[in-house]
Amino acid sequence: MTLPATRPADRRAPTLATEGITKTFGTMRALDDVSVQVGAGSFHALLGENGAGKSTLVKCIMGFYAADAGSVRLDGARLSLHGPREAQAHGIGMVYQHFTLVPCLTAAENLVIARSDARAVLNWRTEKRGLEAFMGRMPFRVPLERPVAEMSAGEKQKLEILKLLYLDQRFLILDEPTSVMTPAEADEVLSLLRGMTERDEITVLMISHKFREVKAFCDSFTVLRRGQVTGSGDARTTPVAEMSRMMIGEAELRERAPRRAQPRRPPRLMLEAVGAEDEAGRRIVDGVSLEIRPGEILGIAGVSGNGQTALVELLSGQRPFAQGRLRIDGAPFTPRRADYDRYKVFGLPEEPLRNAAAPRMSVAENIAFRTFDKPSLAGRFGFVSPARVRTQGEALIRRYNIKTASPDAPIEMLSGGNVQRAVLARELSGEVEVLIVANPCFGLDFASVAEIRAQIMEQRNRGAAVLLLSEDLDEILELADRVAVMSQGRLGPPMPVDATSRAEIGRQMGGQRDAGRDTGDEKSII
Numbered sequence: 001m002t003l004p005a006t007r008p009a010d011r012r013a014p015t016l017a018t019e020g021i022t023k024t025f026g027t028m029r030a031l032d033d034v035s036v037q038v039g040a041g042s043f044h045a046l047l048g049e050n051g052a053g054k055s056t057l058v059k060c061i062m063g064f065y066a067a068d069a070g071s072v073r074l075d076g077a078r079l080s081l082h083g084p085r086e087a088q089a090h091g092i093g094m095v096y097q098h099f100t101l102v103p104c105l106t107a108a109e110n111l112v113i114a115r116s117d118a119r120a121v122l123n124w125r126t127e128k129r130g131l132e133a134f135m136g137r138m139p140f141r142v143p144l145e146r147p148v149a150e151m152s153a154g155e156k157q158k159l160e161i162l163k164l165l166y167l168d169q170r171f172l173i174l175d176e177p178t179s180v181m182t183p184a185e186a187d188e189v190l191s192l193l194r195g196m197t198e199r200d201e202i203t204v205l206m207i208s209h210k211f212r213e214v215k216a217f218c219d220s221f222t223v224l225r226r227g228q229v230t231g232s233g234d235a236r237t238t239p240v241a242e243m244s245r246m247m248i249g250e251a252e253l254r255e256r257a258p259r260r261a262q263p264r265r266p267p268r269l270m271l272e273a274v275g276a277e278d279e280a281g282r283r284i285v286d287g288v289s290l291e292i293r294p295g296e297i298l299g300i301a302g303v304s305g306n307g308q309t310a311l312v313e314l315l316s317g318q319r320p321f322a323q324g325r326l327r328i329d330g331a332p333f334t335p336r337r338a339d340y341d342r343y344k345v346f347g348l349p350e351e352p353l354r355n356a357a358a359p360r361m362s363v364a365e366n367i368a369f370r371t372f373d374k375p376s377l378a379g380r381f382g383f384v385s386p387a388r389v390r391t392q393g394e395a396l397i398r399r400y401n402i403k404t405a406s407p408d409a410p411i412e413m414l415s416g417g418n419v420q421r422a423v424l425a426r427e428l429s430g431e432v433e434v435l436i437v438a439n440p441c442f443g444l445d446f447a448s449v450a451e452i453r454a455q456i457m458e459q460r461n462r463g464a465a466v467l468l469l470s471e472d473l474d475e476i477l478e479l480a481d482r483v484a485v486m487s488q489g490r491l492g493p494p495m496p497v498d499a500t501s502r503a504e505i506g507r508q509m510g511g512q513r514d515a516g517r518d519t520g521d522e523k524s525i526i
């Protein structure tokens with residue numbers, strides 16, 4: 001695709017450098033003398049395992065945090081920013097892991113209100129003309145008239161990036177931008193951004209855990225490990241093995257757990273025509289039936305926003321049933337704590353900090369949630385024993401390699417990947433008969449991904465019935481015994497993974513999508 005130049009000649013891609021940045025939180029040194037150089041027009045990857053300090057570094061650049069020492073230079077000039085508004089004024093913008101859009105407003109309205117010069121009374125016709133002209137110059141589009149609430153996650157993420165370009169930001173920081181996109185969307189957006197860097201229109205600093213994307217789109221990289229720079233170089237010529245060594249040192253990677261043959265037994269978890277409705281009464285889960293045997297992983301593939309979240313909410317008791325019922329080993333199962341305990345049902349929902357943790361409580365307390373009233377953690381007179389909670393916490397923190405300053409630190413202080421490990425430690429530490437997991441490796445570094453996938457496979461090999469919902473097709477193909485595709489709230493027929501192919505699953509995902517809301521006007525402007 002040939003693109004018109006999008007900027008006047010005086011607005012060129014800047015260089016950005018951090019010099020000796022140090023940042024501590026209490027006793028935790030999150031960044032230690034970190035110097036990173038991002039050249040003008042470069043597409044630079046910031047790599048590092050969970051908790052390495054990547055988010056802290058970009059928050060120091062954006063002015064969210066004041067560094068204890070060190071400085072940030074933009075085109076050689078020292079910056080002292082006190083927050084994202086000031087960063088924006090210097091042309092530095094960031095796309096976060098969470099969305100910052102207003103759901104009830106359209107894409108166009110979101111773009112206009114993001115401008116600091118947006119006035120209370122807008123001439124909407126003039127604004128629209130301006131937006132159309134802007135979109136005409138943009139390499140990728142979103143439907144501007146559609147409310148954000150009705151957009152797929154991938155479209156929202158595209159809109160977040162467009163917002164930065166609309167605000168004329170020239171240094172873009174992207175924090176794992178593709179984690180909510182389909183592989184095709186990710187390639188589209190990254191290659192178009194890459195085109196803009198090659199034309200010297202923008203400079204990009206991207207946090208990523210995906211080597212494939214780094215190798216395909218980035219030209220340079222820096223690796224952080226435990227708050228220090230352990231390497232940097234040319235992303236196109238440095239082998240992946242060399243980058244991963246910089247990330248995790250000489251530590252051994254967890255081997256992929258083998259899939260052990262299981263005797264064929266009667267189904268353990270059964271969903272019988274279950275359904276759910278959204279607040280407006282629309283069917284978002286529509287007659288889903290499935291059976292999972294002990295020692296089997298059933299994968300549910302699909303593009304996000306097709307009812308997977310609501311299905312998990314049904315199974316975890318967070319959403320009422322509009323129809324259908326659940327059974328475990330033939331007996332009725334109601335998703336509430338007593339039945340979870342009785343049938344040994346455990347789960348790892350999406351966004352565990354929001355959905356499966358008490359953010360202000362300590363890591364040890366969060367790990368103890370499932371067992372706090374059990375004899376093992378009860379002290380005198382049946383009260384919870386803080387000492388036992390702490391001891392159990394410490395043991396699981398070691399076993400699951402959770403990086404935290406202390407078992408007493410609030411869990412919200414942990415990096416995303418470590419919150420995930422803590423919740424998984426809690427959910428997998430008991431005897432598990434049924435395991436329900438949704439996007440378990442979202443945002444995790446490759447060492448943690450290997451670890452967590454191995455844990456899930458081990459539970460299957462021990463005889464648990466596992467329901468795995470994932471937007472990552474590679475994950476499903478690696479772990480699942482059978483796979484079914486969810487689209488518009490309905491579930492397709494489960495197929496043995498060995499008897500299907502990525503193309504076939506993709507066809508079902510895409511084919512069913514064609515009938516839905518994610519097509520057609522995706523390229524329309526207003």
Ligand SMILES: Nc1ncnc2c1ncn2[C@@H]1O[C@H](COP(=O)(O)OP(=O)(O)OP(=O)(O)O)[C@@H](O)[C@H]1O
Nearest residue numbers: 025030050051052053054055056413414415416417
């Ligand atoms: N506000 C905070 N208070 C205390 N500790 C913090 C805070 N923010 C981060 N940390 C700690 O600093 C370290 C670096 O965290 P950071 O979030 O920068 O890592 P990351 O490389 O972005 O990880 P991930 O890939 O999991 O997002 C972690 O050990 C984390 O627990």
